Amino acid sequence: MLPSYFTVKKEGFDEIIIQKSRFIGYVKRVETEEEAQAFIQEIKKKHHDATHNCSAYVIGKNDQIQKANDDGEPSGTAGVPILEVIKKQNLKNTAVVVTRYFGGIKLGAGGLIRAYSRTAAQAIKTTGIVKRQRMQGFSVTVEYTLLGKLENALRNSEHILEHINYQDKVELIVYVKEGHEESFLKWITEHSNAQANIKETNKKFIEIDVESTKE
Known part of the structure; x- marks a missing residue:
């Protein structure tokens, strides 16, 4: 499993008019080829009266599934250019x-x-x-007197402070990049004056917004 990869948010669209032709782009995150095909058919049904519904998708950890369809446009003028945009932005599981x-x-x-x-x-x-970054979860429990200092330090670090539970003591749920666990334990010990109770929890992918600049 990849430690991190880029993909799109769940779903979206935009529209452009070029030389009086109306172009509407639909985007969706897909995990399987079946999902990709279902999404394409959904758009084709939605726009059954359109001149063309051209498509492309990239799926898999190693981009092993790549498909492009010109849907009646001259060969290589629609599906492949769409596919190249997906690949240029290094996106996975995207249709x-x-x-x-x-x-x-x-x-x-x-x-x-x-x-x-x-x-x-x-x-x-x-x-x-x-x-999407695969990260290790930690439960960090401290006295309330340390909350302000620790919360501020976490929010200004590369670690992800996902949630704070206010109980008898305060519990911070933190996610750390895989491979950075040891350095995090040293970091949290230093920032809490060795007064934190630290436990490993689950591993999961955390989604971090990035700026799309390539066109």
Whole structure:
């Protein structure tokens, strides 16, 4: 299992008008090829009257499943450009469908490639990208007198403070990157003056928002 990877947020879309043609980009996170195909069929049904519903997706830890479909556009002018946008942004488990309503002006091969690439990139940017980081959870329990100092230190660190439980003492639920557990234990001991009760909890993927800048 990968320690971290980039993917899109759950689902989103955006729309662009290019030379009177309407291009609508739909984006969804998918875990399997069946999910990707179901998403494509859902958009095709939604836009059954569209000129084209072109698509691409990348699935798997090693991007082992990659598919592109031009849906009637000239070969290589729609599906592959969409796929290249997904790959350029290093996204995993991502499906994109770009719906086109023809506006009467032909774009030519180069124009189509640019239009489908631009729409896919814009839809991904609007949807948003996250980094999914596999992290180790810790329960850190301290006296209330240490809460302010410890909370501030955690929020200004690379560690993720997920939740605070206010009980007889205060419990902070913290997630730490895999491989950084030992350094975290030293860090928390130092910042709590060795007065923290620390227990390992579960491991899980934490999603961190990132800025999408590639188009």
